[in-house]
Amino acid sequence: MARVVDLICYPVKGCAGTSVSAALMTPAGLAHDRSFMVISENGIFRTQRRHPRLALVRPTVSAEGTRLTLESADSTDVHGTVRLDVTTSAPRRDVDLFGATFQGIDQGDDVAAWLSDVLGTPSRLVRVPPEHDRIADGQTPGPSGYADSSAVHLLSRATLTLLNRRMAERGAPPLPMNRFRPNIVVDSSSDWAALPHAEDRTRRITIGSAELGYAKLAVRCAVTLVAQDVGARQGPEPLRTLAAYRRAASGGVAFGTKFSVITPGKLSVGDEVAVKEWGDAEL
Numbered sequence: 480m481a482r483v484v485d486l487i488c489y490p491v492k493g494c495a496g497t498s499v500s501a502a503l504m505t506p507a508g509l510a511h512d513r514s515f516m517v518i519s520e521n522g523i524f525r526t527q528r529r530h531p532r533l534a535l536v537r538p539t540v541s542a543e544g545t546r547l548t549l550e551s552a553d554s555t556d557v558h559g560t561v562r563l564d565v566t567t568s569a570p571r572r573d574v575d576l577f578g579a580t581f582q583g584i585d586q587g588d589d590v591a592a593w594l595s596d597v598l599g600t601p602s603r604l605v606r607v608p609p610e611h612d613r614i615a616d617g618q619t620p621g622p623s624g625y626a627d628s629s630a631v632h633l634l635s636r637a638t639l640t641l642l643n644r645r646m647a648e649r650g651a652p653p654l655p656m657n658r659f660r661p662n663i664v665v666d667s668s669s670d671w672a673a674l675p676h677a678e679d680r681t682r683r684i685t686i687g688s689a690e691l692g693y694a695k696l697a698v699r700c701a702v703t704l705v706a707q708d709v710g711a712r713q714g715p716e717p718l719r720t721l722a723a724y725r726r727a728a729s730g731g732v733a734f735g736t737k738f739s740v741i742t743p744g745k746l747s748v749g750d751e752v753a754v755k756e757w758g759d760a761e762l
Contacts, residue, residue, distance in 0.1 A: 481672035481752040483686060484636065485656070485664035491515040491604070492625045493526050494536040495552065495707065496660060501747040504689035506740050507622040508630030509662055511540045513607075515547065516574065516583065516625040517594055520601045523575045524625070527702045530598050535710040540565075549590065551597055553710065561593040567609060574605055576625060582608050617694025618682075621739025629694040629737035633678055634661040638735065641675035646720045654717055657707045659699070659735060665752050672752065676760070678736045683756040688744030696733035696761055703734075725762065733762055 487496040492513045503510040517525040517533065527533050532553070539548040545565050551558040567584055574583040583605025585591075594602040607624045615623040615630065623630045634656070643653035656664060663686070667673045671681075682693045699721065706713045721732040 481665050481667040481670040481754075483663060483746065483748050483750045483752060484666045485661075486746070486748055487660070487662055487664070488512045489660065489662075490538040490540040490547065491517065491536065491549070492524065493517060493530070493533040494538050494549075495534055496657065497537075497539065501745065503745055504631075504687075504691075504740055504743050506743055507624050508626065508740065511544055512630070512662065513623075513625040514540075514544070515586070515604055515606050516576075517598075517602050517604055518574050518583065520603065522573050522583075524577075525598070525602060527705045528700060530600070531705040531712055532598055532710040534705055534707045536594070536597060547586075547590075549593065552708075553597075558593060558597050561590050563587065563590050565606060567606065571608055572605065577627070581611065581613060581625075584608050615694065615739065617737065617739065619692030619694050619739040619741070621692070621694065621741075623739075629739050631663065631691055631738040631740065632659075632661045632697055632735055633663040633665065633691075633738060634659055634697075634735035635672045635675070635678050636664060636666040637673055637675045638678065642717055642720065642734070645724065646716055649720060651714075651716045651720065655707075658703050658705075658717065659697075660702070661735060663752075671754060676762075679733075679760040679762060680757050681736065681754050682758040683741070683754070684738070685753045685755060687746035687750045688742070689740065689746050690742035690744070690755075691738035692741045693758065694737045694739050696727055697735040697737050698727055698729065698731040699734050700731075727762060
């Protein structure tokens with residue numbers, strides 16, 4: 480049967496992910512996922528599209544979300560580690576996420592100076608406020624923190640295997656799963672997840688005690704060009720190959736699926752991914 484083989488949380492939008500063996504699925508996705516965001520001095524969110532070195536920032540957040548540690552994964556720099564007590568009481572400030580205005584809680588000058596040094600440009604860190612009420616669109620709308628859109632991104636190993644096979648036909652090397660920054664990776668030797676892009680047709684799934692509803696296909700951007708282990712763009716793949724067989728009707732190329740949370744709950748690596756409702760693929 481289809482099972483979860485990896486769970487990845489990204490506490491700071493655009494920064495490195497952390498694999499976990501179990502997690503709480505909150506109404507806005509995995510606990511602490513994209514609950515922090517790096518911004519410019521005038522509040523515009525920073526992204527690997529323009530700042531690929533974000534991939535070298537490795538966050539660790541405490542279970543209760545009150546402590547955050549940022550570590551630089553670049554062995555050539557001297558930035559080391561910064562630790563902070565997370566504040567939810569500091570004044571709110573406007574932040575810009577894809578042209579939409581939200582609120583963020585600034586986390587202070589020490590972490591701002593550290594991020595500015597690592598990225599080479601003035602930057603600050605904000606936390607999503609408790610009163611944040613953003614609703615992402617899609618077939619199943621749902622709450623979302625600072626994620627690009629819907630709260631949860633799911634991808635199957637079979638889907639990546641097909642892409643790597645097609646890239647090999649073009650003479651390109653295979654890519655790891657982390658190029659696509661999923662929250663949930665699923666696999667199966669014989670069930671639905673053994674078929675590439677079968678996740679496109681899922682509409683309601685249960686994992687552990689959580690239930691998810693399909694929102695939309697994941698339309699890919701230039702972040703997929705960034706090698707996550709070195710924090711730099713490396714060539715035209717996978718977008719070049721995806722453009723040959725995964726063009727989305729709405730524009731761009733699609734790879735993986737986005738979900739909203741219907742029922743919060745706990746999920747773990749090894750849990751069965753049971754499909755409760757199927758639909759037609761949108762591609």
